[in-house]
Amino acid sequence: MPYAMGEYYERVSDYDLEYQSQSELDLPFWRELVQRFAPEHILELACGSGRIGLDLLKMPGEQTFTMDGLDIEPDMLKAYCRRVEALEPAIQQRVSLHEGDMTDFHLPRKGQFDLIFLPFNSIAHLYELEQQFGAFRCVYDHLASGGTFVVDTFLPDIDYLSNALNRPSTVYLEDEIASEDFTMLMYTTRKFDPIEQLQHITWTHEKFFENGDNERYLTRLDMHVFFPRELQILFLSAGLQIDAIYGSYDWKPLGKGTRQIVIGRKK
Structure with missing residues (x-):
């Protein structure tokens, strides 16, 4: 797999x-x-x-x-x-x-x-x-x-995992991070597989630069619970x-x- x-x-x-x-x-x-x-x-x-x-x-x-x-x-x-x-x-x-x-x-x-x-x-x-x-x-x-x-x-959070199991398409604004050159917003969706005990996480990163440019990219991560x-x-x-x-x-x-x-x- x-x-x-x-x-x-x-x-x-x-x-x-x-x-x-x-x-x-x-x-x-x-x-x-x-x-x-x-x-x-x-x-x-x-x-x-x-x-x-x-x-x-x-x-x-x-x-x-x-x-x-x-x-x-x-x-x-x-x-x-x-x-x-x-x-x-x-x-x-x-x-x-x-x-x-x-x-x-x-x-x-x-x-x-x-x-x-x-x-x-x-x-x-x-x-x-x-x-x-x-x-x-x-x-x-x-x-x-x-x-x-x-x-x-x-430590597993049962309420959190329940949301990831029952509402996997929900998008959350997880964080807003500022650096000297840009501000980055991170949105996340999470799906929980209770059989494999896996969180399937997708982040959308949006970077807004001081010069007016912007960048958007996705990253994925699986984590065993x-x-x-x-x-x-x-x-x-x-x-x-x-x-x-x-x-x-x-x-x-x-x-x-x-x-x-x-x-x-x-x-």
């Missing part, structure tokens, strides 16, 4: 603009996580253009951990590389980027990572059971003994012990927010 994913990430600068506000929400969580666990070697899966990884590398203090990033989209990794090249050499030496599929990867530090994390809904790109099991198996193999794996994804017990079973089936589950980026328990952030550990 073909799934829509790549085109959504092809316009890297637009993607980064759309999600710049996300950094205010989740970056404090990831910084504190690194401070709590004090890892030597970190791997970020679906690292994208480096929104999270670069922020962690620039944390103040005596942080000396290495940061590996894995992503399947070459344009995202190229943007990440350009940003790394603008950093001081001491930080550059701590970064290793890899183009690859998180369902089947083999990195030089296999078995050495103290912390592996999969942030901001990226697990929703694992559509099939085989992909999910493959990703967790690779994570287990790359973790050091006692190493930690953290997954952050949205993980229910809490389903996600927890993936951790346990991979041999990972679940240490904690949080419902928000301010460390509230599951059910007290819109997220499910699962922290597992290799025994």
